[in-house]
Amino acid sequence: SKSGRYGGTFAHKDIAFEFASWISAEFKLFLIKEFQRLKNEEIENKSLEWNLSRSLSKINYKIHTDAIKEHLVPNILSRPKDGFVYATEADVLNIALFGQTAKEWRENNPKQDGNIRDYASVEQLIVLSNMESVNAELIKQGMQQADRLLVLNSMAISQMKSLINNPTIKKLGKLYGFNNYGRMYCM
Numbered sequence: 001s002k003s004g005r006y007g008g009t010f011a012h013k014d015i016a017f018e019f020a021s022w023i024s025a026e027f028k029l030f031l032i033k034e035f036q037r038l039k040n041e042e043i044e045n046k047s048l049e050w051n052l053s054r055s056l057s058k059i060n061y062k063i064h065t066d067a068i069k070e071h072l073v074p075n076i077l078s079r080p081k082d083g084f085v086y087a088t089e090a091d092v093l094n095i096a097l098f099g100q101t102a103k104e105w106r107e108n109n110p111k112q113d114g115n116i117r118d119y120a121s122v123e124q125l126i127v128l129s130n131m132e133s134v135n136a137e138l139i140k141q142g143m144q145q146a147d148r149l150l151v152l153n154s155m156a157i158s159q160m161k162s163l164i165n166n167p168t169i170k171k172l173g174k175l176y177g178f179n180n181y182g183r184m185y186c187m
Helices: 013-023 025-071 079-098 102-108 122-140 145-164 167-176
Strands: none
Touching (some): 013 025, 025 122, 122 145
């Protein structure tokens, strides 16, 4: 307990709920509803932060797709077939980082909504963003896909080793309530 500005008596939520029930059932109900409202507000704010992390990983996607369009998709290729080129290149990144294609992930996780990248950790999203930039440059240099896959996989392993135990990223995960797989958890 502390007096003055920002003063007050603080207690664990379970103690507060028990105290509230001692006062009255109505007060306990009010306290529980207010606590739930505050938690929902907190989760919503954290969701915005997660969306920011996911959006940052999408920024390099434009650079990546432009390189594919300018250097890999022939001008005479029909629309349905050029989508295949983009999907194949996205899977190069998925294999290099996650060890599987998007289709393989969907088959292995049929109950999950979204895609493999929606379940990526903060570290994986950072590496993915970096890989998109590097792959774009490798495409511009004319490097073959199999060779790019080896370079990108080596890069992913190296960067994940650097980031996985990074205390700053761990603090961000705790601060914003993310589990190791990027999904938010309720505290």
